[in-house]
Amino acid sequence: xxxxxxxxxxxxxxxxxxxxxxxxxxxxxxxxxxxxxxxxxxxxxxxxxxxxxxxxxxxxxxxxxxxxxxxxxxxxxxxxxxxxxxxxxxxxxxxxxxxxxxxxxxxxxxxxxxxxx
Amino acid sequence: xxxxxxxxxxxxxxxxxxxxxxxxxxxxxxxxxxxxxxxxxxxxxxxxxxxxxxxxxxxxxxxxxxxxxxxxxxxxxxxxxxxxxxxxxxxxxxxxxxxxxxxxxxxxxxxxxxxxx
Numbered sequence: 001x002x003x004x005x006x007x008x009x010x011x012x013x014x015x016x017x018x019x020x021x022x023x024x025x026x027x028x029x030x031x032x033x034x035x036x037x038x039x040x041x042x043x044x045x046x047x048x049x050x051x052x053x054x055x056x057x058x059x060x061x062x063x064x065x066x067x068x069x070x071x072x073x074x075x076x077x078x079x080x081x082x083x084x085x086x087x088x089x090x091x092x093x094x095x096x097x098x099x100x101x102x103x104x105x106x107x108x109x110x111x112x113x114x115x116x117x
Numbered sequence: 118x119x120x121x122x123x124x125x126x127x128x129x130x131x132x133x134x135x136x137x138x139x140x141x142x143x144x145x146x147x148x149x150x151x152x153x154x155x156x157x158x159x160x161x162x163x164x165x166x167x168x169x170x171x172x173x174x175x176x177x178x179x180x181x182x183x184x185x186x187x188x189x190x191x192x193x194x195x196x197x198x199x200x201x202x203x204x205x206x207x208x209x210x211x212x213x214x215x216x217x218x219x220x221x222x223x224x225x226x227x228x229x230x231x232x233x234x
Contacts, residue, residue, distance in 0.1 A: 006159075034222075043121070043208050043225030044160065089159045103148065103214060104173060105223060107159025 003027050006090050006108025013115050019077040021111045023090035026071065030092040034105070035064065035075045038087045047088070048075070080115045087112050119143065121226035123209050129232045135197035138229045142190065142211030149186055150223060151194050152208040160208055160225075166192065167214065199233045206230050 006023045013019045025033075034049035050057045050064040050073065057064045063076040077084055090108040122141040130136050142149050147168050152160035163182065165173040168189035177184065181200070186192040196203055206228040212221040 004159075036225075041227065043210070043227050045225065046222045049222075091159070103212070103221075104162050104165060105160070107161070110157065110159050 003106045004090060004092050004108045006111060008111060009109065010112040011114070013080045013113065015080065015082060015115055015117050017080050017115075019080045019084070019113055019115070020074060021088055021090070021113070022072065022074045023092075023108050024070075024072045025092050025106075027092070027106075028071070029094050030106075032093045033064070033066065033073050034091050034093075035062075036089045036091060036107075038089065038110075044089060077113075080113075082115045082117050085113055085115050121209055121211055121224055123207075123226040123229055125229055126227065127230050127232075129234065130199055132201055132233050133198040135195065136199050136231060137196075138194045138207050138209075138231075140192045140194070140209030140226060142192070142209070143224055146211035146213050146224070147189065148212045148214040148221075149192050150210040150212075151184060151192070152210060152225075154206040154208055154228065156205070163194070196231075199231075201233050204231055204233045 004025050031052055035047045036044035037047045038044040048059050048062045050066050052068050055066050061078045066073045087110045089110050091105040093105045124139050149166040151163040153163050154160045164177045164184050166186045169186050182196055184194045208225050208228045210223040210225045212223045214221055
């Protein structure tokens with residue numbers, strides 16, 4: 001069962017442009033939504049995360065927008081740079097303890113971002 | 118602070134052979150995760166440990182996969198016998214989980230790339 005759907009699969013952006021990646025989830029019990037960045041040959045690294053009590057979170061050039069009613073969240077990368085070229089994964093989990101599945105991250109399929117200089 | 122250490126980084130084996138992966142989490146992190154990442158996909162949880170207890174192993178194929186975390190620190194994931202479809206990257210992650218909340222960043226290691234011939 002695909003619980004977190006991510007789009008697009010790949011994205012090409014010019015340097016200085018805005019990169020937007022979207023995710024939709026099904027499980028309303030999810031209450032923690034992180035974005036991970038992965039470079040080739042490396043493990044995923046946390047970029048930014050949000051909880052559903054806020055609709056937006058910004059850290060530097062990275063912003064998460066969250067729409068609880070639509071069960072959607074997105075990552076915006078402002079002023080995209082060639083160094084941002086990587087694979088980005090959205091994820092979701094139940095942060096609060098309750099059953100054995102809390103803390104388990106369910107990942108989207110990933111988006112390969114290429115930023116041209 | 119040293120990150121999550123995994124070894125080996127690469128492993129090539131013949132099908133039906135056994136293989137083992139080792140993970141050393143970040144010091145002080147009580148929660149350890151093993152994820153499977155197929156090419157072009159997001160990581161999928163195999164097993165999660167809280168200290169030395171496996172609290173979620175529902176996605177671990179127990180007929181051929183086994184894991185242990187003796188003394189609640191290092192962990193080993195084993196496959197016996199390996200099949201062609203096991204070719205993937207095996208990621209280890211750790212986090213510091215306290216109390217009833219698991220809104221904690223998971224730190225990933227670089228992974229072990231397994232190729233089964």
